[in-house]
Amino acid sequence: MLKPLLATLLAAAVATAAVAAPADAGNPQHAHLQGAALLHQREQMSFGVYYYPKQWPEAQWQRDFDGMAKLGFDFTHMAEFSWTYLEPKEGQYDFTWLDHAIALAHAAGLRVILGTPSAAVPSWMGQRYPQVYRVDEHGQRHEHGIRAEVSLTDPTYKAFVAKIVTAMAQRYGHDPRVWGWQIDNEPSTFPDFSDSARKAFQDWLRKKYGTVDAMNAVWAGSFWSTRYGSFDEVLLPNTTLAAEDKLSPHAVLDLARFRADTQAQFLDDQADIIHKYAGHRQWVTTDYTNVSTDTDPRRTRDLDFPTFTLYPVAGTNVLGGDSYAVGKPANLMEAAAYFRPVNGTFGVMELQPGQVNWASINPQPMPGAISMWMWHAFASGASLLATYRYRHPLRGSEMYHEGIVGTDGVTLSRTGREFTDTLRDIKAFEGKLDPSAKLPERLAARYTGYLWNQDVFWDLEIQPQTTLWNTWAYRNGYTLAVQTTGAPMDFIAEDSDFSRYPFLIAPAYQMVSPALAAKWKRYVEQGGHLILTSRTGQKNELGQFPEGPWYAPILDLIGDDVDGFDMLPPSVDAEVKASGKTHAWHRWADILTPRPGTEVLATYADHYYAGKAAATTRKLGKGTVTMIGVSTDDGELERAIVRGVYQNAGVPIEDLPAGVFHDWRGGYDFMVSYNPRPFDLQLPASAHVVDGQVPLAPAGVLIWKEGTK
Numbered sequence: 001m002l003k004p005l006l007a008t009l010l011a012a013a014v015a016t017a018a019v020a021a022p023a024d025a026g027n028p029q030h031a032h033l034q035g036a037a038l039l040h041q042r043e044q045m046s047f048g049v050y051y052y053p054k055q056w057p058e059a060q061w062q063r064d065f066d067g068m069a070k071l072g073f074d075f076t077h078m079a080e081f082s083w084t085y086l087e088p089k090e091g092q093y094d095f096t097w098l099d100h101a102i103a104l105a106h107a108a109g110l111r112v113i114l115g116t117p118s119a120a121v122p123s124w125m126g127q128r129y130p131q132v133y134r135v136d137e138h139g140q141r142h143e144h145g146i147r148a149e150v151s152l153t154d155p156t157y158k159a160f161v162a163k164i165v166t167a168m169a170q171r172y173g174h175d176p177r178v179w180g181w182q183i184d185n186e187p188s189t190f191p192d193f194s195d196s197a198r199k200a201f202q203d204w205l206r207k208k209y210g211t212v213d214a215m216n217a218v219w220a221g222s223f224w225s226t227r228y229g230s231f232d233e234v235l236l237p238n239t240t241l242a243a244e245d246k247l248s249p250h251a252v253l254d255l256a257r258f259r260a261d262t263q264a265q266f267l268d269d270q271a272d273i274i275h276k277y278a279g280h281r282q283w284v285t286t287d288y289t290n291v292s293t294d295t296d297p298r299r300t301r302d303l304d305f306p307t308f309t310l311y312p313v314a315g316t317n318v319l320g321g322d323s324y325a326v327g328k329p330a331n332l333m334e335a336a337a338y339f340r341p342v343n344g345t346f347g348v349m350e351l352q353p354g355q356v357n358w359a360s361i362n363p364q365p366m367p368g369a370i371s372m373w374m375w376h377a378f379a380s381g382a383s384l385l386a387t388y389r390y391r392h393p394l395r396g397s398e399m400y401h402e403g404i405v406g407t408d409g410v411t412l413s414r415t416g417r418e419f420t421d422t423l424r425d426i427k428a429f430e431g432k433l434d435p436s437a438k439l440p441e442r443l444a445a446r447y448t449g450y451l452w453n454q455d456v457f458w459d460l461e462i463q464p465q466t467t468l469w470n471t472w473a474y475r476n477g478y479t480l481a482v483q484t485t486g487a488p489m490d491f492i493a494e495d496s497d498f499s500r501y502p503f504l505i506a507p508a509y510q511m512v513s514p515a516l517a518a519k520w521k522r523y524v525e526q527g528g529h530l531i532l533t534s535r536t537g538q539k540n541e542l543g544q545f546p547e548g549p550w551y552a553p554i555l556d557l558i559g560d561d562v563d564g565f566d567m568l569p570p571s572v573d574a575e576v577k578a579s580g581k582t583h584a585w586h587r588w589a590d591i592l593t594p595r596p597g598t599e600v601l602a603t604y605a606d607h608y609y610a611g612k613a614a615a616t617t618r619k620l621g622k623g624t625v626t627m628i629g630v631s632t633d634d635g636e637l638e639r640a641i642v643r644g645v646y647q648n649a650g651v652p653i654e655d656l657p658a659g660v661f662h663d664w665r666g667g668y669d670f671m672v673s674y675n676p677r678p679f680d681l682q683l684p685a686s687a688h689v690v691d692g693q694v695p696l697a698p699a700g701v702l703i704w705k706e707g708t709k
């Protein structure tokens with residue numbers, strides 16, 4: 001009975017989400033993801049703010065909740081670090097203070113998101129059960145006083161978590177004042193070398209491989225006496241003791257997978273408890289740390305949708321000039337592209353409210369930057385946006401962290417004013433959205449899938465082969481190449497439906513199974529345009545080289561043979577030539593020999609492979625395959641080739657500067673800028689500007705509608 005309704009709600013959500021994100025909700029892996037629909041009962045973005053009642057005199061709580069509501073916030077977020085108050089003594093729970101806070105928040109007109117407190121354990125627990133803390137890579141057991149230092153494999157810790165979450169879910173799972181739940185806080189997988197972690201890893205391997213000989217075969221224990229006689233002998237590979245290639249890379253990859261699986265299971269275990277008591281009256285999420293390298297939202301089964309945290313201004317200056325104060329340009333764009341396709345619904349659970357305390361340098365965000373991030377989140381399709389925190393702390397940890405109100409507890413900070421002014425502006429605007437609007441053909445025609453998964457990331461990081469290799473930077477280069485075309489883009493997984501995307505890019509997708517190679521071939525034959533780049537297909541899905549020629553899994557697809565690959569010291573001159581231009585390279589060079597019918601796009605200019613191909617393209621069935629084997633120093637050649645793929649397919653693209661992003665939601669086009677220089681864009685004649693100005697200033701927002709005057 002419920003299903004058609006949920007399907008309708010989700011469909012409506014997907015239609016209005018930015019660029020109409022094709023969700024993988026059909027993926028059986030996410031069959032449980034029902035609560036997402038609860039977020040879409042209205043076509044609006046909900047705004048919230050974090051609050052720590054126990055940090056403030058109880059007499060001020062009502063004033064503070066009233067203040068939030070008056071400013072336009074819809075919800076408050078509480079309790080994620082409050083275990084010491086919820087269970088002050090082992091087994092003795094105290095919910096009176098939280099009952100009171102929820103009642104006051106409700107009286108003020110706010111909904112409540114409750115955090116489960118697993119990220120900060122009370123001191124009595126560590127005192128009595130030190131095994132709840134992780135053991136780091138140097139063998140040191142961590143201890144009370146900082147958060148998130150727990151061992152996710154320790155049965156004692158897990159039992160305490162299950163009990164407190166059960167107690168909370170029993171008490172609040174039916175409470176209509178509670179809107180949803182956040183599990184833990186910024187889940188991550190700090191290295192844990194405890195006995196329980198070792199035992200859990202052995203169990204994980206036993207389940208994965210069945211027999212120890214099967215594991216030995218994959219880990220290649222035939223070399224250096226690294227084979228094991230039984231799973232009980234297996235150690236946790238410690239990369240701080242043995243650097244690259246002194247450990248089996250396959251063992252290190254399995255450890256990364258095990259950690260991510262353990263993290264996902266930890267979240268699912270808590271989600272299951274909440275759903276047991278709350279059913280699907282309340283939704284369950286967690287606040288991932290932006291796009292992190294050690295967690296994997298696609299490994300969870302029971303969260304309703306993902307959210308993430310976002311702190312763009314933290315001292316780095318990616319685009320130079322004043323861009324340090326506008327924020328890291330790729331953060332929000334990448335996170336939205338990464339989390340949105342998981343099931344079509346996502347939120348920003350923590351948005352930087354102003355100056356933070358934890359960066360190496362903590363500058364003020366530029367006036368306008370916070371507003372721009374909020375519009376960017378809205379344009380990207382976020383359903384929920386919370387800011388971290390309402391009040392500026394007066395003492396204790398994070399006391400230099402700005403809040404929406406300042407140190408007097410009532411006066412808006414400069415950035416708090418900007419945040420709350422903007423939330424009201426967005427609320428005033430969102431009624432204009434057309435829930436039935438479909439992504440226009442001009443954007444749908446260039447919709448791009450970016451194939452990526454964490455296993456590939458880990459595998460690249462385990463064996464970079466050159467200190468010039470930086471997987472993040474490499475990935476960002478291609479993200480930029482796609483984004484500057486103005487193409488809507490989703491990070492997708494191997495089990496995603498590729499046919500939704502006219503263009504598909506798989507940069508440095510090192511591990512390729514025969515099934516993936518076959519899926520790519522079908523995609524191209526049916527008219528898709530596939531772009532593969534350096535290292536893609538070098539290994540099979542086990543992370544091993546196939547017994548055959550280099551890049552065996554993809555040779556028939558790219559229409560090349562691969563002679564080998566090179567990488568150079570920075571002091572050596574090396575160039576690649578394309579369309580009359582030369583480009584310096586050092587990082588990576590796949591040396592290609594095109595087969596008949598394959599066209600050369602770039603050639604190496606020097607070294608013993610001078611004249612060999614560095615990039616090629618070919619037609620296959622109704623589509624094309626392009627292989628960019630070289631990684632140039634500035635990425636300009638790669639960007640030009642990527643642009644050429646759209647152009648050769650007859651699809652119009654834009655030429656946006658770095659850090660300028662184009663989104664679409666509910667019938668409107670949005671452009672935001674993290675670039676330090678004004679951008680004088682040419683709007684089409686049919687565009688009607690609704691808000692903002694051309695040229696688009698740094699931290700500027702432009703909203704327009706096409707086809708109406």
Ligand code: GAL
Pocket residue numbers: 185186309311350356357358388398401
């Ligand atoms: C986040 C974290 C919050 C708080 C915040 C401060 O990463 O989840 O608990 O520490 O940073 O900026």
